[in-house]
Amino acid sequence: MTARKNPTGSTSTGAGVLRPHQLARHVDLVRLPCAQSLTPWVENYWMLHWDLPAGTSYCSSTLPHPAHTLSVEKGWVRDGVAALGGPVVVTGVLTRRFDVTLAATGWVLGIKFRPGGFTSLTGADARSLRDTPVSPPSSIPTATVDALAQLGPHLSADACRESADSALENLNCTTDPEYDELLGIVAAMLDDRTLIRVTQVEEHCNIPARRLQRLFAKYIGAPPKWVLARYRIHDVVTELDDGYDGSLADLAARYGWFDQAHFSREFTELIGVPPSAYGLHISHER
Incomplete structure (x- = not known):
């Protein structure tokens, strides 16, 4: 190795x-x-x-x-x-x-x-x-x-x-420049949370759209849009787990949702309950 x-x-x-x-x-x-x-x-x-x-x-x-x-x-x-x-x-x-x-x-x-x-x-x-x-x-x-x-x-x-x-x-592996490039893009997504659209990632990383899509398909098996969306939900869940007590409208706007209803729908589809219910459940656990 x-x-x-x-x-x-x-x-x-x-x-x-x-x-x-x-x-x-x-x-x-x-x-x-x-x-x-x-x-x-x-x-x-x-x-x-x-x-x-x-x-x-x-x-x-x-x-x-x-x-x-x-x-x-x-x-x-x-x-x-x-x-x-x-x-x-x-x-x-x-x-x-x-x-x-x-x-x-x-x-x-x-x-x-x-x-x-x-x-x-x-x-x-x-x-x-x-x-x-x-x-x-x-x-x-x-x-x-x-x-x-x-x-x-x-x-x-x-x-x-x-x-x-x-x-x-014991596995054999050699340097993989394409994989290193992918990791750099993922790191950019995590380091700069203002990147909420794929076109922003393309501009930030100076990578053509087709190449970006191909890298994610080859190595991850899911498109970059999906990865960005998951990271945004991760951020929101972490905030709620840590005891966030502000408004859901502010929380949604902070992480790039321009419509609270869209935010609540996307959150509920993945988590299984609305953000208001999840946050309430966490507060009762403490």
């Missing part, structure tokens, strides 16, 4: 699990860094563990990110994965909210890739993986899949992190 300096810094928002305070009452969540040599492709690792009383369950909801996830899942098996054939699962970019019901006892190690990182590292077709879990991931060598499958709750978090580093570092 060719070690490269991460050209962009963070390529993900801080938003993720909806109603995080509620999740913390049911599930232990730990985030872990990957090895420095993997940072051009991997954002971070995360680990979940739960042990719920018999007859009870909890539904966790997570915002979609423009990134692939490779997970090792032991114990309770989520819907859609049980029939896939193994504990190592790659899930492409999800275009809708990710809901999963947890019950009994379970453990998951997740590898969150940077936008396009999984495609750059493995050559996988991002478009064919969109909204689809696959196990075992055919784009990864069998030896790597087998090494990841050995991970589980019997190991410490540090041991899992080191083993995951070792498994991924």
Whole structure:
């Protein structure tokens, strides 16, 4: 593997699990860094563990990110994965909210890739993986899949992190200028939150429209307009999770919606409840 300096810094928002305070009452969540040599492709690792009383369950909801996830899942098996054939699962970019019901006892190690990182590292077709879990991931060598499958709750978090580093570092990857270009564009989207339209991104990054669309299709499997829209919702949810108590009209305008009704409709379609209801629910949790 060719070690490269991460050209962009963070390529993900801080938003993720909806109603995080509620999740913390049911599930232990730990985030872990990957090895420095993997940072051009991997954002971070995360680990979940739960042990719920018999007859009870909890539904966790997570915002979609423009990134692939490779997970090792032991114990309770989520819907859609049980029939896939193994504990190592790659899930492409999800275009809708990710809901999963947890019950009994379970453990998951997740590898969150940077936008396009999984495609750059493995050559996988991002478009064919969109909204689809696959196990075992055919784009990864069998030896790597087998090494990841050995991970589980019997190991410490540090041991899992080191083993995951070792498994991924066995993959061969060379410098990918197109992927680096994509990461630079994603970083620009995150660094300058006034970029709310694709034409603004094209001008800011000095990239033709067709090339921009092609890069996102190849590496992410979703168009740049979708990514911009998701980041705006992430910002709003983070504000509400942090206790925002201003008007929804001001919140909508701050993040580029010129019509509060449009903002509320888009928020409700993704989150499942209107922003007013979500904010009220968060305040009651505190």
